[in-house]
Amino acid sequence: MGSRILVFLVVALIQVCTTTPAVTNNDDFNALKALKDVWDNVPPTWVGADPCGSRWDGIVCTNSRVTSITLASMGLKGTLSGDISLLSELQILDLSYNTELTGSLPLAIGDLKKLTNLILVRCRFSGPIPDAIGSLSQLTDLSLNSNRFSGSIPPSLGNLDKLFWLDLADNMLTGTIPVSTGTTPGLDLLVHTKHFHLGFNQLTGQIPPKLFSSGMNLIHVLLESNKLTGSIPSTLGLVKSLEVVRLDNNSLTGPVPSNINNLTSVSEMFLSNNGLTGPLPNLTGMDHLTYLDMSNNTFGATDFPPWFSTLQSLTTLVMEKTQLQGQIPSDFFSLSNLQTLDARNNKFNGTLDIRTSSINQLSLIDLRENQISAFTERPGIEKVGVILVDNPVCQETGVTESYCSVSQNESSYSTPLNNCVASSCFANQISSPNCKCAFPYTGLLQFRAPSFSNLGNDTYYTVLEQSLMNSFKFHQLPVDSVNLSHPRKDSSTYLVMNLQVFPFGQDRFNWTGISRIGFALSNQIFKPPSQFGPFVFHGDTYLNFAGKEVTGSNKSSNTGVIIGAVAGGSVLLLLLLGAGLYAHRQKKRAEKATEQNNPFAQWESNKSIGGVPQLKGARNFSFEELRKYSNNFSETNDIGSGGYGNVYRGVLPTGELIAIKRAQQGSMQGGLEFKTEIELLSRVHHKNVVSLIGFCFDRGEQMLVYEFVPNGSLMESLSGKTGIRLDWVRRLKVALGAARGLAYLHELANPPIIHRDIKSSNILLDERLNAKVADFGLSKPMGDSETGHLTHVTTQVKGTMGYMDPEYYMTQQLTEKSDVYSFGVVMLELLTGKRPIEKGKYVVREVKTALDRAKYLYNLGELLDSSIGLDTTLKGLDKFVDVALKCVEENGSDRPTMGEVVKEIENILHLAGLNPNADSASTSASYDDASKGNAKHPYIFSKDAFDYSGDFPASKVEPL
Template sequence: MEPRIQLLCLVVLIQVYVIAAVTDSGDVAALNSLKNSWRNLPPNWVGSDPCGDDWVGIRCTNSRVSSIKLGSIGLEGQLSDDISSLTELQILDLSQNQGMTGPLPASIGNLKKLTNLFLNDCGFTGRIPGTIGSLQQLVYLSLNSNNLTGQIPPSVGNLTNLNWLDLSDNQLEGSLPVSDGTTPGLDKLVKTLHFHLGQNKLSGEIPEKIFSSNMALIHLLLDGNELTGPIPSTLGLVQALLVVRLHNNSLSGNVPSNLNNLTNLTDLYLSNNELSGTLPNLTGMSSLQTLDLSNNGFDNSVIPTWLSSLSSLTTLRMENTHLQGRVRTDLFSLPNLQTIELKDNQLNGTLYIGTKFSNQLRLVDLQNNDITDFKETGAQNIKIKLAGNPFCQETGRTKNYCGQPPQSNSTSLFTTPLSNCPPPTCSSDQVYSPKCMCAHPYTGTLYFRVIFFSDLENQTTYSALQDSLMQFFKSNQFPVDSVSLSNPRMDSSKFLLLNLSVFPYGQASFNRTGVSMIAYAFSSSSYFPPPPPYTLYGSYFFNGDVYNYFSDEPKNSKKSTIGIIIGAAGGGSVLLLLLLLAGIYALRQKKKAERASIESNPFGMISIYYCSIFKLIAYKLYWPTVVHVRGFVVGLTVQSDGIWD
């Protein structure tokens, strides 16, 4: 083989040996620094090539780390400044790792290409850094369910591409930021669809300026804060709104008269405030399904006639709203009505629900009023609650209406049934799946902020959700065999909670990739609840439990480590020998040596053929043990006294 071709083959061998290390060296250094500050990492986070070695949760584009998805794998530690070196990062998901604590680093603002940031359901503390406003390509920002404090940084208003803003369930305080000519604010987020800011300690008034007619906002969730003052009339300008939750605050004054301009609104929660004046006239809000005005200081009023025009209404709650007079029969004939709660008012006369009541009606709660008589209709599926009325003070009244009914056992309301399974024979730490398999499911709680039903005993609604979940997992090739739902219940925020168990496919437990796939699908809302005709569920979030049964735990970590060391040592020796030979050969070449072109050599093509064979062998033998020495090889080539001339 001609000397020049021999050198060419030698260099090809070296290049093949080193090219396998495809991860950018700066990204490798950043990930190694993060490794040093995190615990419970995936077992395959070893070696010097995260991209080439397919580290769990790491995805790369052109040798740069572009995605980190490590949701719900039990990570512990802090998010250090090293994350800022991953400048090509587009997705960062560390959600549902409660062991991730400490402050969010200000350097996170250097991740200019970040589009999805999911740090929800962790243990992060401290303030949200103002540098978060530098992430101007951000579409999803989920920091909910942490222990974050301080104010919402005004710089959030710079995130003009934001679709989803979720800062709920923290300890955030202060006022809602709006722009003032020099600093941005929430009013600048005209493209954002979701403001989820509930369950914090936000205070002050809701600024008039925060809302405008050009906003795309569909969900406004400010419940469970310490907000005061009136509801701004500008709220009526946001025509796209579907859900408004302002309950559990200290809002006061009249409800704006233009609120009925929100004709697309499906959920309106104003309960547990200090609202006063006349009841709002909501005529024309034909899409409204849930209306809750309870526990406010409205003027004395009869049941308003406009209620009968809300043809989509499923749930009406007007407890302690100073209602008086008779209960009109036509109220019960709304076609979709399931629940009506009017307790703690001054309603009087005879209760008669008529004969044309909704076939979905399940609960009528008129406790603690002045009802003197009840005309029964023989309806068997409707719970009537009349305790605390004069009607129940008469002797001989049935306890079905006048007693305090026992609290329903939420576990008995629904649990996914087994598929004709034989008696279980699972070990003590395994669970019997709906498909009769013993396994370790990934579990957690689904929190639905929005639901379009109030009858928690209707099992069809849960079956539809269960089928929808399985359809999503199958169509996206998730390693899921079956799912189980149980224990439906409402919390104090009027969220529907459901226990969820997801069972692995083809094995007894999930690996880390499987769990993080599920966590990401929920955090990013990639999974969306059932479409029509079962449009019963809306916005939600998922808090996963710690999973302790990963199938990719190393079986014998000592042997595995020894193997890695031996492989690396052997590979390094071979590489060193190749480099040494190349250096000696290059130094011995004379600048004025005769050169003949490869094309004029009749054996040139044969040499190239052998070189290709060597290349193939090198790929097979040395791919697993690679190092970054490309720069050294280039240096040798440059110093070889014009060898390529």
């Protein structure tokens, strides 16, 4: 995984994983004390002489050294003292959203040689950006946007060869964009940087041609709203990695370079509000282009270009005042993704014919101030807003058509309630989407280049909400729900919306919670869905920390206390009486509701009626039976736990061992979902898939009963926890067994099943080390149950970090190839013995980087697990690696099916002179019994499983 996830783990995990309290390094303590002395409103935990040992909020230490300061939205007041230079081990500094931090940055900040992240978003720092920042050779993230910095961009920033993210937008910077000379560095040297965000400053001069080159990895060039002059350099067309280009609201002149259509990966391009001249650029071939704005330039008069109709991804075309003329061809409106055409103040004439338009997307056609004489539409597209004001078609006397007036079409979206009734809240509390009263963390989300323009399509916001929540959950942030509201476009065509983040488990956040949430947003750990593009968050100061009194008078009197006590006692007595009556009534209602909502209430033992599931061998256990078989769910029979609940060993009267997965109250599914899962699992019967024996839906419990698999999970064996040594032959057999289980689910189960959470902890090993696929909590039935044909389905992204298919995440379209990707990661795990993400490194990338097929062991010797038996001949290793890498191809269409993977692994075993159908343990010497090591049982549903639609790969985390 990229280095940004490691950065987040430093902040989020070291804080809770630091071992014994250590006395803070004296220099570090003095630096923090100096900061405390010049800052108001520091967290109340900032007391004592040992910040590391007593865990000051916002401070993370490694041993005795301070390595991270994250204090977003704390309301800090003051300046940044030069004493910060004493923190020589500091890696992360995030003071974002403290709008009363003022003054200039100290030159001594250049002494923080280990700093990787300098994030000061939306403070009020001023003065020049210190040239000394260019000496911070480890810096990967420099975010100084939304301050009051002035002066020029330091050329020394060109020395930051590890920089990934450069955001200096929304300041008062002047001067030219620096590029290197024979004696000085410049931004052209930042060939590994992916983000140049320099908009909303006062930069002048030309865009230097030297700024761009073919060797750069830029994906965002945002230079909007400056005072740049001259022409657009043709070298821009060399940066084929670009995805977003914003050069709008400058004073650029001359023609658009003809090679700009080389930028075939660009999805959003803004060239509006300049003085561009010459012919309209031909953008044929830019098949990813979604949003194009070339308004308010002086291109030569031309008819509507036919190549506009070839841009199949186009959602938005804005061509106001560009001297376009003639008739708009009707086939343009047949573009399936088109949402908006804004071509006001041009010379279009003839008939506007939109009978070919796609009614699914099209929302606005604004052709004010043209020469259109007639309008033809087809029935059923009344929702399309057409504006033809100041055209001949609307200038006839008595015309009252709706398209001859301008209507406001602003979205009033707000996150809907989650099947509940909004609460009446006290004081300044707000009712959340889950109808809980709380003090939310608030701010503005500002998206700098969204790919869509139809703000009335609520689907976009629902996806964004899910993405936010999944990101917060994955990073274990204390968030109950989020509310998005009032999406609108500002004058720079930025999409802006209000965000409220509600706390989990209490009515307000503590200091650490705000620090971590603020950091996730300021450091771009949260990655929004791709259609929203680059974003910046403007957090508000949080005023209602846990343990802090709500704003109000601190004055009181003894009389008030006495009166309050008497009144309170009386009210309490009445409340107790009322509570008794209420509880009795609610009990009756609950019993009735339980009877009505229980999907098993109508089950009959010998009939198949109504809602009765069609079970094949699964038994309905009573609560009393399972309590007896597990010795009253005793602690000695507790063999594991996870996010779902606890797992207990049990023994049936026949002597058969079972594993009982018992859901805890907060994680239970709805009754119908639980019933559906049971029906699904009861149809699955294969020797390489864990069998469901039965279930319990009794006394408000949800329990699943599985066969007991004694030798733990593959993950535990690879880590050494089970005492089982997996040599090369055993690993091949494990891979084959798991592949056969998956192939059965995809190709032979009825209906076919996509597992959606394949990982080493969900592959279990029986008494002979045969692999069994387990845990179907995230599984998805697919396709036609009669034909067995698998199709894709668009669904909320679910899976586990490190194993998840990037294509599934990006498109939200689930296919069986998503499981193939995850299985490929497991194959690499078998090779290396490493977890998919370990010490900030992603195993897929590590193997691809080291791979050299011309060398011994494909040059992977240093990555291979030492316990694999490197002193023996690893027959078939090269072919095993080839299969694994095919499975983790970026595009699902390039990956094999699981049936093909099975054949490949069988061939590898044949070539090695082995029988693919022999039990795993019979192929080698005996192994240590896992029971001797008291291994945990594998029916543990690990915390790394998550519902996900926004954070993989995280923004500012390099793609996997």
